[in-house]
Amino acid sequence: MAIKDYLRERFFPHMWCPGCGHGTVLNSLLRAVEELGLNKSNIVMTSGIGCSARISGYVDFHSLHTLHGRALAFATGVKLSKPELTVIVPMGDGDALAIGGNHFIHAARRNIDITAIVMNNRIYGMTGGQFSPLSGPGKKATTAPYLTIDNEFDVVELAKAAGATFVARSTAYHCQEATNYLKQAILHKGFSVVEILSQCPTHYGRKNREGDAAAMLEIQRDSTARIGSKALDDNPHLIPRGIFVDIEKPEYCEEYNKIIDRAMKRKAS
Amino acid sequence: MARKKLKEHLINREWCKGCGICVRFCPKNVLELDNMEKAVAVRPEDCICCRLCEFRCPDLAIEIVVEDENDE
Amino acid sequence: MSEKLMFVQGNEACVQGALYAGVDFFAGYPITPSTEIAELLAARLPEKGGKFIQMEDEIASMCAIIGASLTGHKVMTATSGPGFSLKQEAIGYACMAEIPCVIVNVQRGGPSTGNPTHVSQGDINQARWGTHGDHGIIALTASNHQDVFRMTVDAFNLAETYRTPVVLLFDEVIGHMRERLVVPDPGVVPIVDRLRTSVPKDVDYHPYLPREDGRLPMSDFGGHHRYNVTGLFHDMWGFPSNNPSVVQDLLRHLVDKIDTNVDVITRYKEHCLDDAEYILVSYGSSARSAIHLAKNRRQKGERLGVLELQSIWPFPAEMVRAKCANAKAVIVVEMNMGQVLTQVKAAVDQPNRVFLANRIDGKLITPSDIKGLLRVIQGKGV
Numbered sequence: 061m062a063i064k065d066y067l068r069e070r071f072f073p074h075m076w077c078p079g080c081g082h083g084t085v086l087n088s089l090l091r092a093v094e095e096l097g098l099n100k101s102n103i104v105m106t107s108g109i110g111c112s113a114r115i116s117g118y119v120d121f122h123s124l125h126t127l128h129g130r131a132l133a134f135a136t137g138v139k140l141s142k143p144e145l146t147v148i149v150p151m152g153d154g155d156a157l158a159i160g161g162n163h164f165i166h167a168a169r170r171n172i173d174i175t176a177i178v179m180n181n182r183i184y185g186m187t188g189g190q191f192s193p194l195s196g197p198g199k200k201a202t203t204a205p206y207l208t209i210d211n212e213f214d215v216v217e218l219a220k221a222a223g224a225t226f227v228a229r230s231t232a233y234h235c236q237e238a239t240n241y242l243k244q245a246i247l248h249k250g251f252s253v254v255e256i257l258s259q260c261p262t263h264y265g266r267k268n269r270e271g272d273a274a275a276m277l278e279i280q281r282d283s284t285a286r287i288g289s290k291a292l293d294d295n296p297h298l299i300p301r302g303i304f305v306d307i308e309k310p311e312y313c314e315e316y317n318k319i320i321d322r323a324m325k326r327k328a329s
Numbered sequence: 330m331a332r333k334k335l336k337e338h339l340i341n342r343e344w345c346k347g348c349g350i351c352v353r354f355c356p357k358n359v360l361e362l363d364n365m366e367k368a369v370a371v372r373p374e375d376c377i378c379c380r381l382c383e384f385r386c387p388d389l390a391i392e393i394v395v396e397d398e399n400d401e
Numbered sequence: 402m403s404e405k406l407m408f409v410q411g412n413e414a415c416v417q418g419a420l421y422a423g424v425d426f427f428a429g430y431p432i433t434p435s436t437e438i439a440e441l442l443a444a445r446l447p448e449k450g451g452k453f454i455q456m457e458d459e460i461a462s463m464c465a466i467i468g469a470s471l472t473g474h475k476v477m478t479a480t481s482g483p484g485f486s487l488k489q490e491a492i493g494y495a496c497m498a499e500i501p502c503v504i505v506n507v508q509r510g511g512p513s514t515g516n517p518t519h520v521s522q523g524d525i526n527q528a529r530w531g532t533h534g535d536h537g538i539i540a541l542t543a544s545n546h547q548d549v550f551r552m553t554v555d556a557f558n559l560a561e562t563y564r565t566p567v568v569l570l571f572d573e574v575i576g577h578m579r580e581r582l583v584v585p586d587p588g589v590v591p592i593v594d595r596l597r598t599s600v601p602k603d604v605d606y607h608p609y610l611p612r613e614d615g616r617l618p619m620s621d622f623g624g625h626h627r628y629n630v631t632g633l634f635h636d637m638w639g640f641p642s643n644n645p646s647v648v649q650d651l652l653r654h655l656v657d658k659i660d661t662n663v664d665v666i667t668r669y670k671e672h673c674l675d676d677a678e679y680i681l682v683s684y685g686s687s688a689r690s691a692i693h694l695a696k697n698r699r700q701k702g703e704r705l706g707v708l709e710l711q712s713i714w715p716f717p718a719e720m721v722r723a724k725c726a727n728a729k730a731v732i733v734v735e736m737n738m739g740q741v742l743t744q745v746k747a748a749v750d751q752p753n754r755v756f757l758a759n760r761i762d763g764k765l766i767t768p769s770d771i772k773g774l775l776r777v778i779q780g781k782g783v
Contacts (some may be wrong), residue, residue: 063389071640072344073388079348083387084520091384104622106468117629117640124471125631125641128463128590133461137468137476138622139425140452145472166457178517233385261348273387274353316452323447 066090068109068120073279077115081232081258085179086097086115088235092242103146106135107161111185112152129159135174143313147273150177153194154184159212168222171250172312178215181260200267216304219253226252230257231280250311332344333378338370343388351382351391405584411575414546414582415505418553419477422592425451426474427463428485429441430458433502433517434573435507438479459484463491470500473595479505480517482524493532494567494632496655504568507576510763513568518764520573522685525740529714530567535652539666540568541716544688546582552711558593563658564617565702567703569714574686595619610637643776660715667720668711673699677706680725682745683734684710686762687766690735694768718748730778731755734771
């Protein structure tokens with residue numbers, strides 16, 4: 061199948077701004093799904109609210125566009141009630157880690173077989189450019205006219221600590237790498253987190269003088285390095301990319317099936 | 330395995346928003362924005378079919394159509 | 402199999418009703434006085450292959466049951482006041498996206514953390530207007546365990562019939578009191594199952610296009626039909642739209658599908674009501690005291706009757722007006738500052754003859770509390 065077979069073409073051109081990295085994330089994700097040869101009717105995409113969340117309307121899967129921050133909670137209900145479904149949950153940085161932070165850590169703790177994608181553009185784009193929990197200090201935003209003083213989360217460290225069993229980071233610039241990580245994340249049995257650094261040229265880029273979309277991609281290229289690379293060893297201040305965690309642990313739905321077995325046996329005896 | 334040869338750049342002008350990402354990162358400078366701010370392949374003969382423009386396009390507007398070189 | 406006789410808490414009667422109705426997914430969070438519902442379903446659901454999950458918070462519980470409903474399951478959550486507050490945004494989502502689900506609120510004293518282990522009926526208006534924006538909602542209640550069972554079954558049936566969230570407004574006394582319950586044989590109480598679309602694969606399915614009878618057949622996530630579900634105003638395919646006529650038509654539909662069926666949804670009981678000069682309108686545990694008083698006064702020849710509401714929303718205004726038309730006075734008996742009172746006053750022909758007998762101190766209102774007010778109204782003094 062071609063990429064377009066996974067799209068709802070009637071809604072294109074999409075609503076994202078020119079040069080928005082979220083479009084590239086959609087591009088990378090569709091390639092992952094296509095290369096894995098997944099059945100569209102077996103995939104549920106659940107999203108929250110924000111620029112990122114509109115992604116679910118563009119894919120020809122079962123799509124559930126939910127409430128701000130709650131995508132993983134809805135997805136947990138979908139997955140546990142029908143574990144044979146592939147559940148993919150793209151979220152924005154505010155969506156996943158501010159209002160949705162509690163659901164994020166608990167979904168990771170349960171190790172439920174869901175693929176969470178954090179489309180991190182470090183800003184609330186839909187509402188016009190407010191700082192997010194991933195902006196970090198010293199950034200300009202409409203709600204930080206004197207620069208931010210809030211520290212940022214490190215999504216990878218947070219996901220690791222919370223118990224996610226697959227954790228990776230890539231960027232919109234490194235689109236083939238992102239596709240590769242997304243493929244592995246979808247195949248991984250357990251809670252997977254893929255953070256993809258994405259650019260918002262309209263708000264974040266303009267306010268923080270990072271230039272146009274292409275210039276922001278150059279920053280993604282130049283400010284990151286693959287783990288284990290000489291570049292990262294030589295420049296430890298760079299943001300590491302790569303697969304940070306890939307381990308096997310009991311998966312929630314499979315463990316629940318054991319509870320069903322125990323309960324049924326007890327009732328029968 | 331047969332080498333891939335470019336057949337055409339399929340660029341959906343309705344979907345392209347003219348961000349210029351494909352232009353900036355094309356290793357062979359094949360693409361440019363026209364006066365309507367839409368991507369066009371101005372030097373298709375230079376294309377090496379790396380498909381990075383297609384993979385990176387945030388508008389999903391580019392498709393590199395290839396054929397096997399020994400098909401001719 | 403013969404019917405089952407039990408001596409149980411109201412919370413267990415609710416669980417029995419839910420199981421009878423076919424619940425197969427429950428998500429919840431511990432909160433007094435509803436926790437027994439979660440505890441019991443944690444044990445019972447896996448026995449029948451169903452799923453129970455204790456979520457990280459009340460909001461997540463509400464969201465999870467909506468997700469599970471979309472895969473084709475009968476779903477429920479249970480909570481009390483503070484949790485009910487937290488669930489409101491997601492309840493609105495279920496209204497907007499028309500997703501069947503049942504929310505139990507075993508009421509305790511509020512506002513805020515309030516009086517967790519004591520009874521109240523203070524969430525009546527929150528059940529109606531807790532979530533933002535215009536919408537229709539169904540809320541049922543009960544005064545004894547047999548009715549708790551029955552209203553729980555009805556809640557699942559109405560949720561499926563109207564593709565809507567249904568609230569069960571119980572209270573702490575009903576939830577924790579133990580009394581007799583007879584669970585009928587399967588098939589005795591009718592069950593409404595999920596109405597699924599007959600549209601075949603590869604034919605355009607419209608999840609939000611009502612049939613001639615007004616019902617909207619569903620398609621399970623994971624099935625042939627891939628459609629969109631959103632809390633935004635949406636077209637008949639479920640895709641977001643801000644087209645003024647789409648917005649207006651959808652909002653009217655969401656309100657009308659409930660409000661125009663008020664007669665079908667309305668549930669009530671009459672106790673000594675036929676020739677009553679004085680009528681007590683009550684519901685939930687308050688109704689037990691009202692019924693006790695009415696039976697007691699009848700023996701003394703006094704024409705006192707009780708109109709017991711079992712459905713609160715949509716409010717059965719026309720029925721209340723008709724039943725109270727010939728009463729000298731109507732006394733609303735409830736444990737709040739007059740939430741149903743407001744509705745009754747708006748419904749009857751002579752609102753100046755409607756009075757409130759209430760108790761708001763965390764204690765169950767007693768027959769003598771009501772009797773005192775009745776004597777004052779009758780001009781007999783306390």
